[in-house]
Amino acid sequence: MKQWKNFTKGFIKDNPVFILLLGLCPALGVTTSAFNGLGMGLATTFVLLGSNTVVSIIKNVIPNKVRIPSFIVIIASFVTIVQLTMEAYLPDLFDSLGLFIPLIVVNCLVMGRAEAFASKNNIGSSIVDALGMGLGFTLALTMLGGLREILGAYSIFGIQLIPGVTDGMLVFVLAPGAFIGMGYLIILFNFLKKKTA
Amino acid sequence: MAKKESTFINMVLTLLLVTAAASFTLATVYNLTAEPIAQAREAKRQNAISQVVPEFDRLESRMFLPPDGGDSLEFNFAYKNNELVGIAVNTWTNRGYSGRITAMVGFYPDGRIFDVVHLQHKETPGLGDKIDKSKSDWSDQFKDIDPETTLLKVSKDNGEIDAITAATITSRAYCDAIQRAYNTFADHILSQTKQEGGPEL
Numbered sequence: 001m002k003q004w005k006n007f008t009k010g011f012i013k014d015n016p017v018f019i020l021l022l023g024l025c026p027a028l029g030v031t032t033s034a035f036n037g038l039g040m041g042l043a044t045t046f047v048l049l050g051s052n053t054v055v056s057i058i059k060n061v062i063p064n065k066v067r068i069p070s071f072i073v074i075i076a077s078f079v080t081i082v083q084l085t086m087e088a089y090l091p092d093l094f095d096s097l098g099l100f101i102p103l104i105v106v107n108c109l110v111m112g113r114a115e116a117f118a119s120k121n122n123i124g125s126s127i128v129d130a131l132g133m134g135l136g137f138t139l140a141l142t143m144l145g146g147l148r149e150i151l152g153a154y155s156i157f158g159i160q161l162i163p164g165v166t167d168g169m170l171v172f173v174l175a176p177g178a179f180i181g182m183g184y185l186i187i188l189f190n191f192l193k194k195k196t197a
Numbered sequence: 198m199a200k201k202e203s204t205f206i207n208m209v210l211t212l213l214l215v216t217a218a219a220s221f222t223l224a225t226v227y228n229l230t231a232e233p234i235a236q237a238r239e240a241k242r243q244n245a246i247s248q249v250v251p252e253f254d255r256l257e258s259r260m261f262l263p264p265d266g267g268d269s270l271e272f273n274f275a276y277k278n279n280e281l282v283g284i285a286v287n288t289w290t291n292r293g294y295s296g297r298i299t300a301m302v303g304f305y306p307d308g309r310i311f312d313v314v315h316l317q318h319k320e321t322p323g324l325g326d327k328i329d330k331s332k333s334d335w336s337d338q339f340k341d342i343d344p345e346t347t348l349l350k351v352s353k354d355n356g357e358i359d360a361i362t363a364a365t366i367t368s369r370a371y372c373d374a375i376q377r378a379y380n381t382f383a384d385h386i387l388s389q390t391k392q393e394g395g396p397e398l
Contacts, residue, residue, distance in 0.1 A: 032322035032323060033322065036322075060201070061201055061211065062201065062211055062215075063201045063202060063203040063204070063207045063208050063211055064203050065203040065208060066203070066208045066211055066212055069212060070211065070212065070215045073212075073215050073216055073219050074215065074219065076219070077219040077222055077223055080223055080226070081222070081223070081226050084226050084227060084230040084234070085226070085230060087230070087234050087237065088230040088233035088234045088237060089233060089237075091237040091238075091241065095317070096322075099319060152323055153323055167362070170323065170324065170363060173321070173322060173323030173324065174321065174323075174324075
């Protein structure tokens, strides 16, 4: 029961993007379409899972003063693994996300979970936490990407909603649309959080 | 297990071990993915070449310097039954809205454009990315034009290319890349063809 709560907290109650406001750079930068959001979310989930697992395993052998550099090296290694694997097997997704993959290293969500959760909890809880937080992040990015894609290009996951019409409200594809969409989704999630609390 | 003390020797050893493990893992992953990455890139290049030249059965690559300086361009000469049917030029521009755009421009041996596809770009999704053939048929307008008689500039600059709505800079950059390919092509190949009655390639 405790683990279930640990897992689901990432979706609404502690949603990394809309409630904790962590990892905003990729959340605003890549979410021009639902597919990009989903890809970035899953890549981050993988890095989070890897770093949380390793950090919780070695948390006791890392001296306190060098824990942050060690965590960063671990996270950066997982990010590079994701980057190489994606370029090798998913070249199309790499084309649209490639620029943002190295930024996962400085995504404070990953660092934050390593420091605040994995370094204090056992491996089981850390994996559950990483999955919950990662999927919550994926959910947030896909929602924001979907919203921007629907309003900005009248399509969702690349499928046209109105045949023949491709030019939507361009502002939603551009950077300001990310902030506007983000604002409305923060309102929605705070509303949901109050309701479920 | 108690937490390790932050003594100098502990810290150095820990960081050494962590970085060594990380380098070892990364080297392994790099070796595993090096081949698929090279394959994916090569497949992309081949695919781009076959889109911009007529059907061919043999390919020869050579590098040429553009007349106005900068990185050299890769020319892929496509032959069918030992006859030159087209030249695919891997060209670039640094005038994109967000950095470099690379494209593959295909020419007929007489200098007309067969077709153009982009290779890499970082243009704004939804606006500048309409240079991508899968997103819009905008780049089809370059088909069959002869850059010697047609000015490769957007209509805002008195040229004959219709710019992408709300992405004039990207359109200008794309024209610049194609013009660079044509200039190099004209400088190295066309001038030869005219002097000697045929390229000696």
